[in-house]
Amino acid sequence: MSWVDIGALDDIPAQGARVVRTKLGCVAVFRTADDQVFALADRCAHKGGPLSEGIVHGHKVTCPLHNWVFSLETGEAQGADSGQVPTFPAKIENGRVLLDAARLQQESAA
Numbered sequence: 705m706s707w708v709d710i711g712a713l714d715d716i717p718a719q720g721a722r723v724v725r726t727k728l729g730c731v732a733v734f735r736t737a738d739d740q741v742f743a744l745a746d747r748c749a750h751k752g753g754p755l756s757e758g759i760v761h762g763h764k765v766t767c768p769l770h771n772w773v774f775s776l777e778t779g780e781a782q783g784a785d786s787g788q789v790p791t792f793p794a795k796i797e798n799g800r801v802l803l804d805a806a807r808l809q810q811e812s813a814a
Contacts, residue, residue, distance in 0.1 A: 732756035749787030
């Protein structure tokens, strides 16, 4: 994989997110309470709400518009809701957050 550095882990608040804008759309990069990072398209599969503005709990995010809950690991809607948002490989190296550059170029994030 080809990785791109998008910033320091400390720039993302615990249980929060930051948005990375790409040519293909916006990607929400989430930091969990246990300092793991996940990247999802920043558009809810239900009504297109900004997931980056949602509430992070465990390894899930709740959309701020209609309370749909998505797995940060798989992008799948949880519970009675059905749908999925694209996920993007993310990792931490030396305190920096890296995303898979090739994947960001292959698939539209929005």
